[in-house]
Amino acid sequence: MKLEEYLGELYHCFHCHLCSMSNWHRLDAWVPICPSFARFCFESFLASGRIEITRAIIEKEIDKPTSRLLESIFSCTGCGACYEQCKGLTGFKANHVELFEELKAKLVELGWGPLTKHAEFSRSIRENYNPYKEPHEKRAAWLKKDVPKKAETIYFVGCTSSYRTHKIAEATVDALEIAGINFRIMHPDEWCCGSPLLRTGQRKMVKDLVRHNVDAIKASGARRVVFSCAGCYRTFKKDYPAVLGQELGFDVLHTTEYFSQLIEEGKLKLKNIVSGVITYHDPCHLGRGVGLYEPPRKLLTSMVGNKFVEMKRNRGDAWCCGAGSGVKSAFPDFAVWAALERLKEAKAIGASILSSSCPFCKHNFMDALKQAPAELKTLKIRDISELVAEGAK
């Protein structure tokens, strides 16, 4: 849907600000849910303000960009918390995540964007097929063992685990091996999934990335692709069919779904390797993005039983880690602030481990931990893949 087509709907937001708070009926607590509004406190950093800005841009009331305008729009982490609160309750029927992605694309189309940092990772994707300015040939440098060249199952590693959070990739490989799964990785044919570009309005190159990845998977004869990255998974599951205008022709599964299946089939058996309380952070791409809430909890509960404790804000009411939609690169201080808020929440319920199922969440939490006060530093950040690999050994 083009941005202009949203215009009538934009008049339906009446600024009730439900989008700013988590569902207090469900949680019995009054806690904020929009990271950018909680941090910057200006109406323009909340969904209702961004909706008014969108209207003003469509109606040409705003006809030139300012750095503040770009800050307001591009500091949206795309976490979807606003839509989660608003949907079905008010008369505003648009999906905020889709709307604001369309807005970002419009700003790029108008030449007002992208932000410098976002343009940098776009350039890197063009040159290296990853946003981290790392050489493509080193994408699988983390892999210390041989894996088959041909298999029905592909593990799509993703850029962040390939270059920044190797342990998640290594653990995923270990867990799949323990379960006896015949799988392969795609390198050298694995390119960035395109998520960083889609989330920052830079759509030009996306179709090429999508076609390349899908063609490479199809050419391999694989029937199933497994992701340890919530962002790659959501992009394949939701965006790829939309970009291509057709179904993918192969199954896509997040590792938390796949590992749960393997446990049910008796191929994976997990023992408890955790001594303290563990909690789980829902990655936005996985939770609100595709509605996958239960498999990670099932895995954790099967390992630690009642030592798994929820944070106040969980599932659809989860607080975003603050890294998504290019925020980590363009607004690093804000991203770390949001992550610190989550670390505090985990600590407040007595957790010694904060788990998640997204390498980008882990990456941001680790950065926050470096800047955290002493009382938070004892918190361990673990991806579920790592826990599963250890528990299955």
Place this chain on the structure above:
Amino acid sequence: MSYIERQLIDIVGSEHVSSDLADLVPYERDDQFALVPPHRPDFVVKPSTRDEVQAIIRLANRYRIPVVPLAAGINRKGLCIPTEAGILLDLRRMNRILEVNEEMMTATIEPGVTFGQLVQEVSKTNLRVITPWAPSTVSVLANYMLRGIYGPATRYGTDHLITIEVILPNGDILQTGSAATPKGMPYCGIVNGPDLCKLFQANPGNLGVLTKGTLRLYPKPEVIKPLMTSHPNYEAMVEPAIKMTKQNLVAACWTMMFSRSALKTLTEGSILENFVDLLEGDFYTMWLYVEGDRGQAEADEKAVRKLVEGAGGTVLPIPHETEEEMIKDHVWGRTTVRGWKKGSLYGCSFYGVMKHAPKYYEATYKISLKYGFDEFHYEAVPVAPFHGQLAYNDPCILWDSGNPSEVKRIRKLHKELMKALLDVGIYGWFRPFPGVVDAAMLGKYGELWREIKRLIDPNNIMNPGKPPL
């Protein structure tokens, strides 16, 4: 950067002032843009202390800059749309709960405190906050200052504020009630003269900026039980509603009518949607709340059922989920925004006489249909104290504010509907909404109201363009 902006930055810091279009546009319009034209402020300023507010007001008064105060960020019916640009004073950072006093049964708070925030804090005690049927994101003080309608607790009236602290347009600080005494105790509205807190109430932020208020808390009842009834027409609800109010059987009694099409929109996607298909025509219902200790609540419920059934009504079974949701909304409003499900909600709320509710309803429904709006809803609610059969009334229309032709029709309808209500005879409009309240129609009272405004705000810097001027 202008001189004024530099001065504002000196007062609150650069991160709390903006004149950027991106920051101003979100404040220029609310959902009543059809009736109150959009207008942008020149600056958004976000103070966090009384001293900062005082310095801003002194600056504004010196340079004759309009100031529009906005408490927790939610605008209603154009009250905080700047008529003449100027400073939009966003008070959200003043969100401290200064005291919850169980002994005095009061809370003292700043204007940015929301109902959600206060309810959570007060829930630690045996007391309760009287909450409106509005999302819990709204400001407690702004709502109490404007006199809300307290959904399931109208038994407690509309006046929950005791004393306030106001920065007057010249920068002076006024304490009302006993807060004005040397000891500065804020727990009593009575001092040695008139209750000045009431002078500032029901004014649209045009006599000063509220920086603190002390409000009444109430004992938490052991039981709150919602009941839902159905009736053959509007008239059939009015007599039992009057009786149960006079006998003090209910904490609240909402007589309501939903046109079939309005109900269809409101229940879309819920378990009640199929029920609407079974309706032959419009739906007349009362939402009632009994509360108290268990024995009292049971006795009241029994008496209420007898009155309803005696008047030909039926007490409907309420699914447990719905009952839970109603009670949640009693203390913690969230689902109250469903009225906007069509895209916008037109309302023209007013105080009137309960026995005339059928007349108000018939007159406004007819006009709604005349302009092609069949998604109509009416509510009339007895309000304490019930002398004069005081009742809050609201004819509501679910409409699509994204449709320019409906915008035009709503504008025409609005004028005709107000005239029809004045012809039937009402006590007064619910709040000092621009485009509704006309002080010129109020004779000497209107003149004096304007004089008071001129006396307190001779430079007319506070929210100019709003009633009574």
